[in-house]
Amino acid sequence: MGRAWIWVQWLIGWLPVAALFAVLMMTVHGAGIHEALHYSLRLMATAAVLGLVVHRVTARLPWPHPMRLAFIAKHALGAALYAVAWVLANSIVESVRVGSIVLVVGPGIAAYLVTGVWFYVMIAGVAYAQRAAARNAQLEALQARSQLAALRAQLHPHFLFNALHTVVQLIPLDPERATRAAEQLAALLRASFDNPREFVTLREEWAMVQLYLDIEAIRFGERLRVVTEFEDAALNELLPSFALQTLVENAVRHGAAPRVEATTVRVTARVEGETLLIATADDGMGAEPAALETGGTGLRRLRERLGWLYGASASLTVQTAPGRGLRVELRLPVKDEA
Incomplete structure (x- = not known):
């Protein structure tokens, strides 16, 4: 699979989340459709870029068997850092857009941070699920090759x-x-x-x-x-x-x-x-x-x-x-x- 197609899949995966945020902004905060879409797309763009870092982190922290407390602690710290980085990244993007320093906190800093933690859990969960599926496919292929070799x-x-x-x-x-x-x-x-x-x-x-x-x-x-x-x-x-x-x-x-x-x-x-x-x-x-x-x-x-x-x-x-x-x-x- 080409690298370009991987990027396309990554972006497509974030579009439903952006659409959900746009709907929430229109229904809860009364924003117009264009304003809601632009804002949610900016939020998801920064979340997706930071998500690439999370993806690399999951590669360096394999899922342990059995579960270990150190593994949970490392991801808890990663989730907190991701949430803070997401707030800062959105603030930087908005500051560049309007030409002055702006701190993006939306309905409140606590809600933003919780949303950032939720994004981290979602990205990490999907990454581990993908690796597990790929590993199972490799094991099945290896088993098939081994079975063929034995029969041959x-x-x-x-x-x-x-x-x-x-x-x-x-x-x-x-x-x-x-x-x-x-x-x-x-x-x-x-x-x-x-x-x-x-x-x-x-x-x-x-x-x-x-x-x-x-x-x-x-x-x-x-x-x-x-x-x-x-x-x-x-x-x-x-x-x-x-x-x-x-x-x-x-x-x-x-x-x-x-x-x-x-x-x-x-x-x-x-x-x-x-x-x-x-x-x-x-x-x-x-x-x-x-x-x-x-x-x-x-x-x-x-x-x-x-x-x-x-x-x-x-x-x-x-x-x-x-x-x-x-x-x-x-x-x-x-x-x-x-």
Whole structure:
């Protein structure tokens, strides 16, 4: 937010107070509307300028938890000084305006001082409320970032451990293939840790997924077939890193892994208006819907992550039934840039 806009907000905040004072002067003291407006605006102008000092004071005196007597005493002294300074500032402005020394006391010096104290309390209260709101917003943003980092960190080991499990399974059966798989896993690890971004293009994500599929191809051989249908426009769109990886891994886990027959996993991506649609579908064993949403599944973590990143703008839907394959659709709003 620009400094000029902050000043505009500050002035706008004082206008209702000036209007209230003008109404009081007209109703209580019988002043005309022009006289009342001019006088009240002068009073509020000096109060607003002195209020900037109060704002700085509140920044140097954070709200204590628990409340302390010293804090109250400092603000009581500040309120008294503000009230006196306000009376003096109004007197100086009026003296300059009429060309002679004038002490502005209005209906009485006591009433002016009390009004000054009330202004101080109002300004300080608003300042502390604004800082509390800003602090809460920062805490919520930090919590969101921490939650995203935790969910993202959970996705890393989820597919890396599965890939490592593939290598371990191959060691007693085919040491040569296990060696090749270990080398590919090392490449997968490097690619994973060399890309810490929250969002990547679909093209980059698919390059990562291919490393994973290369390892699974060693494990499954001809039992795993992958077919892709990517629109050119979709390849340059952004999505959360490891999102497509999660979908593909889920298809392999619930489709190819439980069966002896060959399983085809179809991966598609296209842009529909302002939405990026990514889908995986297999003709494998399928799964119980409840099994995909409970425990530490990658889909559940991905859905939580989508909620933090997009709110209700993104969706993850699953269509499955035992023995009839699994289809997962991910819909994301098109992002302009990373």
